Every structure is written in C-alpha cells, then in structure tokens.
Amino acid sequence: xxxxxxxxxxxxxxxxHAATAQTVAGRSPTQxxxxxxxxxxxxxxxxxxxxxxxxLALFAPLITNALNIYWDITDPRAPDPSTVLEFDGFPAVxxxxxxxxxxxxxxxxxxxxxxxxxxxxxxxRTSLGVATAATILSTIVGIVLGLIAGFSxxxxxxxxxxxxxxxxxxxxxxxxxxxxPILVSRFRSNVDALAKAQLVSLIVILVVFGWMGLARILxxxxxxxxxxxxxxxxxxxxxxxxxxxxxxxxxxxxxxxVVATSLALPGFVAAEAGLSFLGLGLTGVPSLGRMxxxxxxxxxxxxxxxxxxxxxxxxxxxxxxxxxxxxxxxFDPKTRR
Amino acid sequence: MTPVIGxxxxxxxxxxxxxxxxKPIVALSAAGLLALAACGGSSSxxxxxxxxxxxxDTKNLGNTGDGKDAKRTGPVSFKGAQTGxxxxxxxxxxxxxxxxxxxxxxxxxxxIMTSLxxxxxxxxxxxxxxxxxxxxxxxxxxxxxxxxxxTQWKFTLRDGAKWETxxxxxxxxxxxxxxRSMDNKTFPNGPGLYYSNPYFKGGDSYxxxxxxKGKLCSCIKVSGNDITxxxxxxxxxxxxxxxFPAIGPIPLGKASDPATYRQHPxxxxxxxxxxxxxxxxxxxxxxxxxxxxxxxxxxxxxxxYDFKAGQxxxxxxTILLADSGDGQTTLTYDDVQAKDYRKMQATxxxxxxxxxxxxxxxxxxxxxxxxxxxxxxxxxxxxxxxxAAGLIPNVNAIPASExxxxxxxxxxxxxxxxxxxxxxxxxxxxxxILTDAGKEGFEIKFLFAADDPVSSQxxxxxxxxLTKAGxxxxxxxxxxxxxxxxxxxxxxxxxxxxxxxxxxxxxxxxWVPPIFQSTDLKTVGFGTNEARSTSPRSxxxxxxxxxxxxxxxxxxxxxxxxxx
Numbered sequence: 099x100x101x102x103x104x105x106x107x108x109x110x111x112x113x114x115h116a117a118t119a120q121t122v123a124g125r126s127p128t129q130x131x132x133x134x135x136x137x138x139x140x141x142x143x144x145x146x147x148x149x150x151x152x153x154l155a156l157f158a159p160l161i162t163n164a165l166n167i168y169w170d171i172t173d174p175r176a177p178d179p180s181t182v183l184e185f186d187g188f189p190a191v192x193x194x195x196x197x198x199x200x201x202x203x204x205x206x207x208x209x210x211x212x213x214x215x216x217x218x219x220x221x222x223r224t225s226l227g228v229a230t231a232a233t234i235l236s237t238i239v240g241i242v243l244g245l246i247a248g249f250s251x252x253x254x255x256x257x258x259x260x261x262x263x264x265x266x267x268x269x270x271x272x273x274x275x276x277x278x279p280i281l282v283s284r285f286r287s288n289v290d291a292l293a294k295a296q297l298v299s300l301i302v303i304l305v306v307f308g309w310m311g312l313a314r315i316l317x318x319x320x321x322x323x324x325x326x327x328x329x330x331x332x333x334x335x336x337x338x339x340x341x342x343x344x345x346x347x348x349x350x351x352x353x354x355x356v357v358a359t360s361l362a363l364p365g366f367v368a369a370e371a372g373l374s375f376l377g378l379g380l381t382g383v384p385s386l387g388r389m390x391x392x393x394x395x396x397x398x399x400x401x402x403x404x405x406x407x408x409x410x411x412x413x414x415x416x417x418x419x420x421x422x423x424x425x426x427x428x429f430d431p432k433t434r435r
Numbered sequence: 436m437t438p439v440i441g442x443x444x445x446x447x448x449x450x451x452x453x454x455x456x457x458k459p460i461v462a463l464s465a466a467g468l469l470a471l472a473a474c475g476g477s478s479s480x481x482x483x484x485x486x487x488x489x490x491x492d493t494k495n496l497g498n499t500g501d502g503k504d505a506k507r508t509g510p511v512s513f514k515g516a517q518t519g520x521x522x523x524x525x526x527x528x529x530x531x532x533x534x535x536x537x538x539x540x541x542x543x544x545x546x547i548m549t550s551l552x553x554x555x556x557x558x559x560x561x562x563x564x565x566x567x568x569x570x571x572x573x574x575x576x577x578x579x580x581x582x583x584x585x586t587q588w589k590f591t592l593r594d595g596a597k598w599e600t601x602x603x604x605x606x607x608x609x610x611x612x613x614x615r616s617m618d619n620k621t622f623p624n625g626p627g628l629y630y631s632n633p634y635f636k637g638g639d640s641y642x643x644x645x646x647x648k649g650k651l652c653s654c655i656k657v658s659g660n661d662i663t664x665x666x667x668x669x670x671x672x673x674x675x676x677x678x679f680p681a682i683g684p685i686p687l688g689k690a691s692d693p694a695t696y697r698q699h700p701x702x703x704x705x706x707x708x709x710x711x712x713x714x715x716x717x718x719x720x721x722x723x724x725x726x727x728x729x730x731x732x733x734x735x736x737x738x739x740y741d742f743k744a745g746q747x748x749x750x751x752x753t754i755l756l757a758d759s760g761d762g763q764t765t766l767t768y769d770d771v772q773a774k775d776y777r778k779m780q781a782t783x784x785x786x787x788x789x790x791x792x793x794x795x796x797x798x799x800x801x802x803x804x805x806x807x808x809x810x811x812x813x814x815x816x817x818x819x820x821x822x823a824a825g826l827i828p829n830v831n832a833i834p835a836s837e838x839x840x841x842x843x844x845x846x847x848x849x850x851x852x853x854x855x856x857x858x859x860x861x862x863x864x865x866x867x868i869l870t871d872a873g874k875e876g877f878e879i880k881f882l883f884a885a886d887d888p889v890s891s892q893x894x895x896x897x898x899x900x901l902t903k904a905g906x907x908x909x910x911x912x913x914x915x916x917x918x919x920x921x922x923x924x925x926x927x928x929x930x931x932x933x934x935x936x937x938x939x940x941x942x943x944x945x946w947v948p949p950i951f952q953s954t955d956l957k958t959v960g961f962g963t964n965e966a967r968s969t970s971p972r973s974x975x976x977x978x979x980x981x982x983x984x985x986x987x988x989x990x991x992x993x994x995x996x997x998x999x
Contacts, residue, residue, distance in 0.1 A: 171823075171895040174903070179896060180818035185829075187773045187822050207821055208774065210892050292885060292912050314440045381885055389581050392888065395749045399774060 127429075128352065134428040141424035144417040151414055155226050158219035167202060167213035169220045169384045170397045178213040188285035194400040204406050206241065207389075208396060214406055220384040222410060229366035232304035237359050239305060240312030241351075245343050247313065248320025259317070262310045269315070270307045273374075278378040300379055304366050312358040319351055353429040364418035371411050386411050491979060495567075495842035496789020496833075500675070501941040502569035505578040507560065510727035511734050522737045523765040525751045525927050530744035531714045535697035536680035537615045538622035541936060543768065548680055550733065551719055554703040556590050556609070556662075556682035557674050560732035569676060571731045574604065574683065574703070586636075590677070592660040597724040598686070599702040601954045606662050608684035609828040610655045611644070611691075613664065617652060617682035618643020621693050626939065629949065630676050631671045635664040645693060675940030681906045705735035717742040737764075748772055755784055786889040787830065794935035797966040802930040806872035809852055811879075811931075814865030814904025816896055817858040823896040825889060834858050839946045841937065866905035878907040882921055885912040922965070925956045933966045 100176045125133075154161065162168065168176035184190045189206035192199045204214035247258035281299055285292040323329060324347070332342050371380040374387025386407045393404035501562040532541035536553050539545055558573040572578055575590040582588075596604040616627035617638055632638035636654040636902060644651060656663040664673070676682060685691045686701055699708050705727075706719035719740040727735070749821040752775040754762045771779050779785045795813065798808050818828065834857035839846045869875045879901050883894035894910045901908035911929055913921045922932050949963045961967065 171892070172899045172902070174899070176899075178816065178819050178899075179822045180816070183822050186776045186827055187825065203975070209825060209895070211822075279886065279914060282912060285912070289910055289912055377886060377888070381891055388888075395772075396774060 111114055127269055131353075131425075131428040134324070135424060138424045139418055141428070144421040144424070146194065147413065147417045148421060151417075152226060154219055155222040158223050160214075161219060162216045163215075165203075165215070167216040169212050169216040171210050171212055176281055177211060179209070182206055182211040182277065183208070188400070193402050205400075205402055207392065207403065208400065212387075214403065217384045217389055218386070220404060221386040221389060221407065222384050222414070224380065224383050225367050225411075225414065227319075228301055228304070228370045229363055231301050232308060232366045232370075233359055233363045235301065235305045236308035236311060237355065239309040239356060241316060241348075243309065244313035244316025245320055245347060245351075248317040249339070249343060255317075258313075262313055262317075265307065266310050268307070270303075273307075274303055274373055274378045275376075282414060289382065293380070296380050296382070300370065300373065303373075304369055306364065308362060312355065312362070315354050315358060316351055319354055320347055323347055323350055355427040357422070357429055360422035361419070364415045365420065367418065368411070368415050388406070445527050451975055469765055494596070496791060496840050499687070500568045500570055501842075501844055502562060502565055502567055502579055503674070504560075504562070504569050505572050507571040507731040509730040509732075511560075511730070512733060513734065513736075516734070516736050518736050518738070520737050520764055521739045521741055521761075523761055523766060524740060524742045525746045525754065525767045525769075526742070527746055527748045527751065527769050528744070529768075530717055530742060532625050533622075533697055533713070534700060534717075535622065535698055536683055536685060537618070537627065537691065537693075538625045538697065539680050540624055540626045545680070546768075547701070547717070547742065549678065550704075551706045552702045552704045552708065553680040553683055553700060554596065554604075554730075555680055556677035558678050558732050560639075561813070570678065572680070573730070574609065576678070579677065581671070581673070585673070586666045587663060587670040588666070588670070588673045588677075589661060589663045592658075592662065592685050593729055595726050595729040596703055597726070598684075599707040599722045599724060601724050604684045604703055604857050606657045606660050608687060609662055609682075610651075610657045611687055612681070612685035613655050613662075614644050614651050615685050615691070616643075616679075617641055618647075621645045625681050626676070627681055628681050630939075631681070633669045634666050634668060634673075636667040637668065663669065672940060672942050672944055679758070690856075705730075705733050706740060709739070713756040714744055752779075753778070756782065758782070770826075770831050773822075773827050775828065776827055789833075789842075791843070791936065791941070792935055792937035793835050793838055793840060794933070795835070795838070797932045797934060799932070799965075800967050803872070803877075804872065806868055806988040808879055810868040810872075810874075810877075810904060810906070812852045812855055813859075813861045813868065814901060816860050816900030816903075816905065818860065819896045819900060820856075820893055823893045828858065838936075838950060839943060840938070843941055843943060843946065845943055845968075860900065862903040862905070867949065869905045875905050876907050877905075878909055879931050880909045880911055880929040881933070882913045882918060882927075882929055883910050884915045884918050887915050890915075890918075925960055925967070934965055936963065 135145075170176060171179070182190055183206070184195070187208045188195055189202075189208065189211065190196070192205040194205070202213050202215065204218065206212065207214055208215065220413075243258055243262070247255050247262070250258075253270065277299060281295050282292065285295045285418045329342060329346055332346055337346070370379060370385070371387035371390065374385040375391045376387075377391065379385055379387055389407040390404065390411070393400070397404045478826075522730055526543065529543040532544050534548055535543050536548070539548060548850045549555065554574050556573060556575040557570055557578055559568040560571045561567075562569045570578060572593075574592055574596055576593045577591070580589045590609075592606045592609060594603075598604060612633070616622070616625060617631045617635065618963075619625065619628040619632060621643060627643075632641075635641075635652065637652055638654065641647060641650070641652045641654075654665045656665075666673075680700075684703060685696075689699070690696070698711060702708065702722045703725070705722060707722040709718040709720045711717050717740075719742075720848070721735065721738060725733075725735070727733070748769060749765050749772065751769060754765055755767065756775065756778055771785060771832050796811070798811060817834075821828050821832045824832075836848070836850045836855075836857075837846075841848075866875070869877060881894075881897065884890040889916075898910060899907040912919075921927055922929075922934065936946070936950055952964050956967075
C-alpha cells in the first residue's frame with residue numbers, strides 16, 4: 099500500500115514541483131513499472147523461482163551429465179532396464195521399494211528405468227521452450243491483427259473481428275484430438291520428421307488458439323487511441339499508416355502487451371502438459387505431461403513418481419501466474435494496492 | 436488359432452455369501468476359460484513373489500488337451516458348489532471378433548462360446564488326475580470312429596440335446612453346420628478356411644451353402660443319428676477340430692441367415708445369449724432346455740454371466756484387488772499388470788497356467804541372411820523388451836527356443852543357435868557375427884505404434900539393443916489402428932516383423948503348416964508366414980522345420996501382435 103502510494107505521488111510531483119521533478123523526470127512508464135516490481139515481494143520471489151527453473155532447463159544437459167543420469171533409454175550410457183529394474187518393472191534402486199540414493203535423487207521410472215530427475219529437467223526444457231515459442235508467436239499474431247482491426251475502419255475490421263470470434267468459438271481439444279492422428283499418418287515414414295512435425299504442430303495449435311485474447315484487447319485499445327489528438331494530427335500531416343501503427347500506437351500498447359504475454363506463458367505451459375498427458379503432444383521428447391500420464395497408474399505404489407512432475411508443473415504455472423499478476427499490477431497505473 | 440489370451444489369468448477367489456458362490460467354482464470357471472481357448476492347463480498358486488518365479492508349467496504347456504476320454508458321461512458336479520449369482524467377467528480387448536459359430540476362431544470368443552453357449556461334436560474338460568485339459572465327447576456319443584487310413588470319420592449324435600427354443604438337435608443340423616463352415620467367403624474369419632476346405636473331400640471346389648446357393652457338400656452323409664465325413668487326405672486330428680463351434684449344429688433355413696445369426700447364435704449349451712454388443716458386452720442367462728445329463732463336461736452353477744469388454748486394465752486390477760461388492764464375483768482372463776503382480780500374489784488372486792502361444796520376431800527372409808538372423812538372436816535385448824512391454828519374465832513371458840511350445844506331441848527340444856540360453860543377450864557376440872559376415876551396421880527396420888506409449892518405449896529399448904549389437908536400427912512409425920495392416924503388407928519397407936501364433940490343438944499340424952506355408956504374395960500376401968521363409972521342406976507337411984527358420988522363433992512381442 100504505502101509503496102504504491104509513494105509511486106503515484108511522484109507522478110503528480112513532476113507537474114507541481116519543477117525543482118523536485120528533475121530527479122525523476124527521466125523515468126519512463128516501463129522504468130516506473132520495474133521500480134514497482136522490485137518492491138513487490140511476491141514478484142521478486144516468483145521471478146527468482148522462475149529464473150532458477152529456466153536455468154535448470156537451460157543447463158539440463160550439463161546437470162544430467164554431471165550427475166550421470168539419463169532420460170533417454172537409447173542413450174548408450176544409460177543403464178539397461180533389466181539392470182536397474184526388478185522383475186515386475188519396479189526400480190531395483192531407490193524408491194519406492196528401496197531407500198533414497200544420490201545416484202537417482204528422484205528415483206527411476208518403472209518399466210524403462212530412466213531417471214526421473216533427468217526426465218524432469220528435459221521435460222522442463224520442452225515445456226518452457228514450447229510455451230516461449232507459442233507465446234512469442236501468438237503475441238506477434240495478436241499484435242498485428244489487433245492493431246489492424248482496431249485501426250482500420252469498416253469491412254477489414256468487421257472481417258478481422260469475425261475471425262477473432264470464429265477462433266474463439268473453435269473447440270480447442272477437439273481440433274487437437276483430430277490433428278494428432280493425421281500427423282502420425284502423414285509423417286509415418288520417418289521418426290525424426292514425425293518428432294519435428296509434432297513439435298511444430300503443437301506450437302501451431304497453441305498459437306492458433308492463443309492469439310485472440312491479445313488481439314481483442316489491442317483492438318479495443320486502438321479504437322480509443324486512434325481518436326486521440328496525437329494520432330489524428332499524425333494522420334492530418336500525412337504520416338504513413340505503418341508509421342502510425344508501429345511508432346505512434348504500439349509504444350502506447352506496451353503495458354497491455356506485456357501483461358497479456360506474462361499471463362499467456364503459464365497458460366501455454368499448462369496447455370502443453372495437458373495435451374501431452376492426453377497423448378496429443380510430443381512423443382519423441384520428454385514432457386512433464388507424459389510423465390504425469392505414465393505415473394498416474396503407479397500412484398498407489400510409487401507416489402513420488404507422480405508427485406515430482408505434478409509439483410514441477412504446479413510450481414512453474416503458479417509462479418508464472420503470480421509474476422504475471424504482479425507485472426499487470428505494476429504496469430497498470432490505475433491499480434491501487 | 437489367433438492369440439488373444441496371455442499366459443496368466445487372474446480372478447477373485449474370495450466368497451460373498453450373499454451371492455451363494457463357492458470359491459472352487461469361480462476358480463474352475465477361470466481355468467475352463469483358459470483351457471477351452473485350447474490353451475491353459477495346469478493352474479497353480481505360483482511361486483515366490485519376490486523372484487517372479489511362477490507356477491507356469493514350462494515343460495508341458497503346449498500339451499493341453501493331448502489326453503482323451505471317449506467314455507466320459509454327464510452330469511458333472513463339483514463338491515460343495517452351490518447355484519446362483521452372477522459372474523462378471525471384465526476384459527480389456529475381448530469380444531471384438533465374430534461369435535457366429537462358423538466364423539468363430541479367436542481364443543476369447545471361442546472359449547466363451549464353447550464352454551457356455553454352443554456345443555460341438557467334441558469338447559475339452561479339465562482332468563483332475565493329469566491336471567490337464569482332455570478331449571471328451573460333447574454332442575457326439577464318443578470321439579468318433581475313423582476308417583483305417585483316417586480319411587473317413589463317423590460320429591453318432593446323442594439323444595436329449597436341445598436348442599434354446601426347445602427343439603431337439605438333429606444330425607441334419609450338425610451336417611448343415613459342417614457344410615456352413617466350408618463357406619469361407621461368407622465366414623472369412625472361421626477355421627473352415629484352414630481345416631474344412633483343405634481336408635474335406637471336394638472342399639477345394641465346394642464353396643458352402645450360401646456362396647453355392649443351397650448346395651450341400653457330398654462329403655457329409657447323414658443316416659439317422661450318424662454323421663459320416665469323408666476326407667480327401669488323412670485327418671487323424673479330426674476329433675480335435677470337431678471341438679470348434681464350426682463343427683456343431685446350425686439351425687436349417689432362414690433361422691441361421693448369416694446376417695442375423697451372428698447377433699444371436701442359438702444356444703445348445705447351459706447358457707443362452709440375452710444381449711450382445713460386439714466389443715462391449717455379452718450377457719448370458721440360463722438355457723432351461725440344456726440337460727446336464729447329456730453333457731460330459733459343462734456345469735452351470737451361476738445363474739448368469741456378464742461379460743464386459745473395453746475395460747481399462749488398471750481399473751480391472753483395482754476392482755479385483757479391492758475385492759468388495761460385485762468385485763468378489765468378478766474375474767478377468769486378461770494378463771495381470773506387472774505392477775500389480777506382487778499384490779495379486781499376496782492376496783492369492785492369481786490363477787496361472789501355460790498357453791500354447793508363441794510370440795516371435797520374424798526377420799524377412801528375402802532381405803536378411805542367416806548370419807544376420809543369428810546375430811539378431813544374440814543381439815535382441817530380451818529382458819529389457821519384456822520389462823518395457825510391461826510383461827513379467829517367466830510369468831507371462833516364458834522363453835522359447837523354437838516355434839512349438841514344449842509339450843506338443845512329437846516335439847523335440849532343439850536350439851537352432853547352439854549355446855544360446857533363455858533370454859540371453861550377448862551384443863559382443865552379435866557384433867562379432869556381423870563383422871565376420873561383413874554386415875556390420877546392417878539396417879533393421881521395424882514398426883511401432885507412435886500413438887501407443889508402450890509400443891514407443893519398447894521401440895526405444897529395441898533401438899538401443901540393436902545398436903549395441905552392431906546393427907543400425909530404424910523404427911518405422913505406424914498407428915495402433917494401422918499396425919497389423921502395415922505389418923502384413925509384403926511390400927512394406929521393413930525387414931523385422933513381430934507376431935504370434937497359438938495352437939488349435941496339441942499337434943504340430945496346427946503349428947508348422949500355417950507358419951511355414953508358401954503363399955502367393957500378390958494375391959494372398961504373407962498368409963501367416965511373415966518371415967517369407969521359402970525353405971523347400973517348409974512347404975511340405977513335414978513336422979521338422981529347417982534350421983534357418985528356427986532363428987525366428989525366439990519369444991518376442993506381446994498380445995498386441997494379434998493376428999487379424
């Protein structure tokens with residue numbers, strides 16, 4: 099409360115007291131927002147956790163090599179399933195039947211004997227990679243279509259608005275369900291091509307169903323901005339439309355874009371895990387959703403196997419969401435906290 | 436026969452007094468189901484749960500039904516058994532195949548129909564003394580009388596057998612049923628294609644009562660209660676073949692129109708069909724016209740059977756382990772899930788027995804050499820594959836060194852690769868063989884179902900094992916729905932196929948000819964010889980197989996490699 103009130107005070111101070119204004123005059127809205135974020139304890143904690151998770155994902159190959167653990171059964175250095183599993187597929191080392199071991203801190207997967215920690219690290223990599231790619235692409239699509247729809251009056255706006263509404267009505271899961279088998283039969287001749295096709299299609303599906311929210315928000319913002327004096331004067335003196343869109347309008351839309359992006363990222367992480375859980379995601383690479391799917395039947399005998407990926411997904415989505423909320427609060431001048 | 440049932444069935448054995456149901460009955464029902472799949476056999480409580488050792492009789496598991504008792508008579512009863520209640524049978528993949536007697540050839544539907552609904556000339560019964568299934572008479576008074584060279588078999592129909600409508604079963608109806616089995620255009624799934632047409636006199640030209648528009652085969656003669664079948668070549672195994680529903684009675688005329696009869700085959704046995712939805716459910720209720728005095732093997736203690744297919748495997752195990760409510764009168768003939776094996780053992784829930792099915796990898800003989808196949812035998816990661824497939828070594832994955840399971844009469848122990856032990860993997864030796872033959876890095880191409888997690892993880896294990904053994908492994912993606920079709924395509928760009936085969940009765944005649952037959956690749960495809968082995972001896976009816984073909988018969992695959 100007190101910090102936010104202080105921040106607001108500075109904005110008014112710039113107008114009334116020119117003498118004090120000199121020390122804060124150079125601060126852009128973004129700088130102000132970051133200043134607020136730095137003082138938000140939740141944001142700092144969440145940002146720290148997210149950074150750690152991102153670092154873990156980035157350095158997954160180094161970590162797994164250092165610990166001598168492998169997610170890939172086909173890796174020649176990985177132990178053969180029959181050497182680390184008991185006759186019924188349960189791990190012969192580590193939980194649930196044996197004590198904790200530093201060789202495999204989170205245990206081994208039944209049936210295949212892959213290391214759970216290695217799988218989690220690489221799964222995190224997949225999750226964050228897919229979610230980041232989908233976020234960037236859907237943001238670009240959303241920005242372009244939102245700007246055009248908002249700025250163009252008449253038929254183009256009506257068509258774009260209709261397309262936005264159309265995509266909002268499409269059933270996400272149904273289309274994902276339909277596409278997965280089509281892809282497999284299309285790229286059946288080659289495993290590598292199939293893996294690539296699945297990755298691309300997963301990102302495309304997430305983008306196709308992820309851009310409409312931002313486009314709608316931006317359209318609304320542009321509708322009100324374009325009636326403002328600085329846009330109208332730019333139009334009058336003949337500034338090209340592209341320049342108006344990207345130099346005049348876009349800088350004023352940074353706040354909603356940052357907010358929408360930071361809230362979209364955890365959504366994509368959850369969606370990727372959900373689709374992989376349903377078997378519609380990736381098959382060739384580790385994924386948190388696939389691990390949850392594989393671990394569900396083992397829950398009563400081997401709870402750690404399920405809890406580990408569930409906890410990672412939960413922590414990742416929760417911290418990203420809280421961080422997104424904080425960013426929204428920081429960027430929104432109307433917020434009083 | 437096509438493999439559907441694995442080596443292990445499990446069942447609840449606890450008793451719920453309200454159901455008026457005794458333990459031995461449930462257990463025996465399960466044994467009956469297994470056995471009448473022409474599988475099963477010794478049931479046992481199994482070995483110690485810590486080692487995974489089991490009670491599966493690995494010395495004699497292919498011998499199921501070798502014994503005979505032509506004199507056995509009904510009625511059959513079990514000491515202490517009480518009547519009443521409903522038995523619920525849950526299964527994951529069952530009931531997908533036809534139940535019309537002439538079109539019925541798959542293990543699960545065959546077991547259900549022959550032991551509960553349809554009667555044939557002969558049948559199997561569990562024999563306490565030998566702890567094996569033995570062949571006993573059913574609708575016939577004995578096991579038939581052959582002529583001196585087994586080219587003619589005479590059976591006499593017993594009196595008192597009735598349809599569920601109350602009408603008596605006549606010899607004419609049995610003769611019509613046998614005729615119907617020869618119509619393999621109308622009934623492409625049935626066993627007639629493999630045994631009726633090839634063996635019965637004139638079977639090569641006679642196309643059956645529907646395709647040939649009412650004509651009957653001159654090979655079947657009826658006189659009073661006597662039915663005489665003439666063969667074109669000696670068929671000493673005919674009494675075994677006569678246990679298939681295809682060699683049983685079918686009502687004459689419109690009542691057995693194939694389009695409608697497949698929905699509700701009329702019962703001659705203790706139970707009749709109340710409702711049937713393919714791949715989903717089958718409800719059987721008592722047939723009041725069945726007379727236990729006429730039946731040397733069947734009993735009918737429960738009031739009804741409720742089969743439910745398409746059930747989740749994990750759910751089935753959970754219901755059986757929870758052991759409450761209807762779960763106490765529930766059984767399944769599916770394999771136990773590996774993760775539940777110890778719990779099932781601890782609670783005494785498992786009935787284990789052999790099943791004369793062999794699953795194997797079948798290297799394409801057109802594309803591989805003997806050295807490559809030998810290197811495969813040494814290089815395949817048997818134990819890793821079994822674990823990744825969710826099977827349990829020595830419980831539902833038993834090592835095989837040749838095609839025919841132990842116990843098949845006339846089978847001789849034979850190891851095509853000297854020194855190769857059970858489930859033994861030696862990548863160094865495999866690599867050496869490949870190097871010596873100048874084939875290092877030979878590319879092995881095999882199918883997997885990309886939408887099946889189990890298939891994907893066994894694929895990974897196989898890739899690793901083959902790579903270690905000096906091969907280049909190339910998995911070719913398919914889908915669950917397309918896997919069999921892709922595998923059976925002779926032109927497919929793969930050189931390692933995985934499938935399985937089960938015996939129809941304990942005789943080499945149901946093993947060697949189907950697996951080693953030569954077919955016209957253009958019109959018929961592989962038939963059931965997916966190795967495409969063309970050793971001259973394999974096309975003859977000889978029961979000895981050529982040395983090279985035996986390289987194919989090391990165990991592999993799992994029940995998903997069902998024949999279609």
